[in-house]
Amino acid sequence: MGTRNKSNFTSSIGFVLTAAGSAVGVGNIWRFPYLAAQDGGGLFLLVYLGLVLTFGFTLLTTDIAIGRRTGRNAWHAFGTIRPKWAFLGKLTFLVPAIIMTYYAVIGGWILKYATVYLTGQRAQAAQDSFFTDFITDRVPPIVFLLIFMAITAFVVYSGVEKGIEKFSKVVMPALLLMIIGTAIYSLTLSHTDASGVTRTGMQGLAVYLIPDFTGLTLTKFLNILLDAMGQLFFSLSVSMGIMITYGSYVKKEVNLEKSIAQVEFFDTGVAFLAGLMIIPAIFVFSGTDGMAAGPSLVFKSLPKVFHSMGQVGTLVGVIFFVMVLFAALTSCVSILETLVSTCMNIFHTSRKKVSLVIGVISAVAAVVVCLGYNVFYFEYTLPNGQTAQLLDVLDYISNNFLMPLIAFLTAVFVGWVIKPEWIAEEMEVQNAKFSKKRFYAVMVRWVVPVVMAVLFLQSTGLLAKLT
């Protein structure tokens, strides 16, 4: 059944910052802006914020309370409570295992951009074909991903996460300031394209903030909901076991409800600001057509913004990509750490051995994903209508397919098997107040299972066949 984890977090701030370090990563700066842009800006933002306050709160509370009450990682937690439900812990493990394979690829892209700015290639990076030329190239993307992976594996191998955490306490606020500064600059942009149309940053801001309901159909809405929900899971690192493990490290005197709200606020704040920095900029330089770029969006739009700053843009580009690199690294370390610590627990082997084996397996898998842009290139139409390559397919399987399934099963387990009171008792230890107790119970018993079932059917394309 695994041993009880030691309580490492005595202060709530230590816990909040570490959880935020895992939560804030490329999900906020790369994934959120491209989804918001692709799904029409304001409408996506509105749906996402609604989900954070309802589903985000429910799922994060569930994960962290299960972790703290059982004192075990995800693999063992469910089985500790009810042996018949042990399978859920194992299913949960699949998600970080899948995400690991492509997170390092994106980490490699960020590393590449950091070096591009370090070597003063600001103008080249701003060219339209720069990103595509890079990822479709054979060797360079593999080299960058392997370097990124090696750094991640080294941190986990030597168990120096504490050092990284200390570092991220400085890097995170600095990253936030950078994003705010760039967002303000984005709003002042103005550009006249070849056809003589001038677009401004403030118009872009309107696209980002004001929901546009014209032409909205139920299917379209469900797809936006699915995208926003998948993003919520990914960004908050919920329904993938990681927050259960973090919960198991938290001391009883920490007020969970407050800490959970802070993690949500921090994570959502960074995502919102990243959107504010990127969406007006992409609108200015490429109009609404450019907004559907998908995963390449950030890598194509930001270099244009930095280029428009002139000489200063090189410095801003260096600082920005180096910081994003650290945000990506802290998240990737948390993913690999989950895989490694779980395997150490299962196989009773040393950290060093397990880190090496998992590090090598992850690197090989990431190389295969990387080759998805040339050797293994294909175009697959996902049930939501998007054209996908290997990386997008894996991202879809983990975030849009597996996570709703896990959230559904977890909600049924908590809502109907162990009952919401089980979670509430943990939230209320040492006389802490769980002010949203009734709301939580309704969410976990009714709303989460129903919505997750619908989204699961939607993500598999079954809903379209049934209706």
Ligand code: PFF
């Ligand atoms: N939440 C991280 C991000 O937004 O980039 C990604 C992530 C971290 C996913 C940890 C999975 C995980 F286990």
